[in-house]
Amino acid sequence: MKNTKGTKKGGIKGKRERYAEQRSRQSRNPKSERKPSAIKAQHAEARRSRRERRPVEYGSKSENSQYIQWFPGHMTRTKRKIQEDLKLVDAVAEIIDARVPMSSRNPDLPSMIGSKPRVILMNKCDLADPRATKQWAEHFKKQGVRAIELDCKTGAGIGNFTSAVSSVLADKIEMWKSKGMVNRSLRVMIVGIPNVGKSTFINRISKTSKAKTEDRPGVTRGNQWFTLTSGGVSVDLLDTPGVLWPRFDDQLVGEKLAFTGAVKDDVTDTEQLALRLLEYFRTRPTKVFCERFSLTPEEIAGSPAHELLDAIAKKRGMLVSGGEPDTERAAVMVLDEFRAAKLGRITLELPE
Ligand SMILES: Nc1nc2c(ncn2[C@@H]2O[C@H](COP(=O)(O)OP(=O)(O)OP(=O)(O)O)[C@@H](O)[C@H]2O)c(=O)[nH]1
Ligand SMILES: [Mg+2]
Numbered sequence: 202m203k204n205t206k207g208t209k210k211g212g213i214k215g216k217r218e219r220y221a222e223q224r225s226r227q228s229r230n231p232k233s234e235r236k237p238s239a240i241k242a243q244h245a246e247a248r249r250s251r252r253e254r255r256p257v258e259y260g261s262k263s264e265n266s267q268y269i270q271w272f273p274g275h276m277t278r279t280k281r282k283i284q285e286d287l288k289l290v291d292a293v294a295e296i297i298d299a300r301v302p303m304s305s306r307n308p309d310l311p312s313m314i315g316s317k318p319r320v321i322l323m324n325k326c327d328l329a330d331p332r333a334t335k336q337w338a339e340h341f342k343k344q345g346v347r348a349i350e351l352d353c354k355t356g357a358g359i360g361n362f363t364s365a366v367s368s369v370l371a372d373k374i375e376m377w378k379s380k381g382m383v384n385r386s387l388r389v390m391i392v393g394i395p396n397v398g399k400s401t402f403i404n405r406i407s408k409t410s411k412a413k414t415e416d417r418p419g420v421t422r423g424n425q426w427f428t429l430t431s432g433g434v435s436v437d438l439l440d441t442p443g444v445l446w447p448r449f450d451d452q453l454v455g456e457k458l459a460f461t462g463a464v465k466d467d468v469t470d471t472e473q474l475a476l477r478l479l480e481y482f483r484t485r486p487t488k489v490f491c492e493r494f495s496l497t498p499e500e501i502a503g504s505p506a507h508e509l510l511d512a513i514a515k516k517r518g519m520l521v522s523g524g525e526p527d528t529e530r531a532a533v534m535v536l537d538e539f540r541a542a543k544l545g546r547i548t549l550e551l552p553e
Pocket of ligand 2: 399400413420441443
């Protein structure tokens, strides 16, 4: 179980912290208290009291909610560098996560990039609900924002990039032509929150693997230029490190970004996070979710999240000595499976 700055701030203790307290209590107390049977009884009591709690609907805060925040110093430096380098580019491409198209948009971006022409790349469409993605595409169109749907795993949608950028730069391109600058490359800065696939996009469009990518947030650490040709158009792309903002005013936003892997796992309590995700599935039990964990919609609807996590751990044979469910391992697995869309292609928010 990972303890976090966030959980401490929020006053909710992580499991590791509770275990540490328990260990220190045991070292002060008489030996009899350290007997496995006493500890087992304590666990049983804790489980009984948890069982008495009523199921919680996802959307409102619950005892499993935690204070999530991640804004390390390098993000402040990146913000400054993005603003400095803005004069070098013609347009900005904001990559967002199709599973959380609202929560993955940095509210500080408009003030960072000013009036620079912008396109939105809705990435990871392969992991999102296709119907929801269509709704979001419609929403952006209504707002007059140029947005394209992308799946950088297969490259679907990549071909629309240069035409989208050319269309937001139409006046500028006309002006270049009138000045005889016919083969001028399009210079585009790629921005977005961590782990949305900025570097993967660059690799995919340039058909190389020059940009470092990994399935964790905070991989790219400095601005870096890539020169390529796409659809016969010469393009210079500036990769940038992912940036969040100093405070999530709505903690559900922080939570959703933690679900999708945009927030470093170390700053969250994994088990609490998985319980929140299960609260989501409790209210929206998908067929894939039920089948994957051999649970019926009735079982899911009638059980609080911690019981679901226990059941999932048992069904997957994740047990600690004594036969108790290993909820810590099960929590990691639930989050991993959600992130890989093994629990279904899920979009966590819809346009208003
Ligand atoms: N399923 C899926 N995975 C993707 C897609 N695009 C990127 N990924 C994966 O997402 C993870 C993060 O990709 P990166 O390109 O490193 O993300 P980034 O935005 O550059 O991240 P930072 O540099 O940390 O800000 C990698 O494991 C990619 O393989 C996509 O369209 N679909
Ligand atoms: Mg990167």
